[in-house]
Amino acid sequence: MAGVMDSVNQRTQLVGQNRLELLLFRLAGNQLYGINVFKVKEVLQCPRLTAMPKLHPVVRGVAHIRGGTLPILDLNRATGGPGLDNLDTAFVIITEYNYKVQGFLVRSVERIVNMNWSEIHPPPKGTGREHYLTAVTRVDNQMVEIIDVEKVLAEVVPTNENISAGVVDADTQAEAVARRVLIVDDSSIARKQVTRCLQEVGVEIVALNDGRQALDWLKARADEGEDVSQSLLMMISDIEMPEMDGYTLTAEVRNDPRLNRLHIMLHTSLSGVFNQAMVKKVGADDFLAKFKPDDLAQRVISRLHLLREGGAGEA
Known part of the structure; x- marks a missing residue:
């Protein structure tokens, strides 16, 4: 998997051409999911997780990675499913959103695909107002679901949405x-x-x-x-x-x-x-x-x- 990620930092030429690269992964079943490579810092086999008191149920524990301590979120549990089992064979996708670094626990990581944003579509209507998808696409005739990670993070680690006193008069x-x-x-x-x-x-x-x-x-x-x-x-x-x-x-x-x-x-x-x-x-x-x-x-x-x-x- 290290080889898959070697050129992540050299992919910025795609930006501005309405293109992106998706890292494909699976959770509990055979459904394919995707995450934008630009948000991925590293992919590794699940390290040893340390349980901490009062963690959100979605956070399976914290991991000590490259000198830092990161929360590891179970994406399957975050989107309404059961927690992933058999962590010995699971992977963690290390990501950075809004200046915060965290890991997403997934069952397997597949490959990276190069796509045009015009091939990425809004989720089908009727999936419910509170669904966890931000977009869908197809790769090799398989449906790929793109999870609204910002929604997941907002539920696990709520963001302050209020303006400080005195900013607006x-x-x-x-x-x-x-x-x-x-x-x-x-x-x-x-x-x-x-x-x-x-x-x-x-x-x-x-x-x-x-x-x-x-x-x-x-x-x-x-x-x-x-x-x-x-x-x-x-x-x-x-x-x-x-x-x-x-x-x-x-x-x-x-x-x-x-x-x-x-x-x-x-x-x-x-x-x-x-x-x-x-x-x-x-x-x-x-x-x-x-x-x-x-x-x-x-x-x-x-x-x-x-x-x-x-x-x-x-x-």
Whole structure:
């Protein structure tokens, strides 16, 4: 498995081309699952786990790996199934989300596949509001389910979603009422987190599920004669999304003269120094790692103040 992961850090050339690579794995049954390679730091056979008191039931224990202590989450249990058995043959996928490193316990790891985001689709309707899938695709005629890891982590290690006292004042809230922000994110939990945060600021929210949906919505507004750079305060977009990723969405917006003055901030749990370079390459205005309510609120407030001071055309 070490050989499979050798070139993970050299795969950033896929970003900006609406492409991704999925690491395929299995849990209790034969169903295939996938996780974006960019979020994977390492794959290894399950190390010895140490039980700790008062751990969440999904956390099977902690492991001491390369000088650090990491929680190991049982993905099968996290998504409603029984805990995985036979840990001697299980694997752990070490990942980094939102500056936090943790391991996901899986039964087996298969291989890495190179795909286009257009081949990744939203989950079928009817799977229920509280499902744990963020997307689905097919590989070799097999269905691959992509788990909403942000939802899993939010349930196991809840994130503070409240803005600190003093960040938003009454004057800012009054000013924000007349402004709309477009949020684009395929994770239901991420959309809720951002929405709650920005509702505290006072802006009106339009929330959409993926880049293709957002681009179609923006173009429809432009077709009706709306100047979205004036009617929207900004667009806050995730990077990883089915149909069309955030980098491609940004590039498409910049290539449309009716939309290209829209202020765009990319907001993602992806880690890596390449993000700042990619923000400039595709023409986004800003980048913020998920999820820090005060930082997110401050970016929106700064944008409000800039427009108040007459800098809309320069933003």
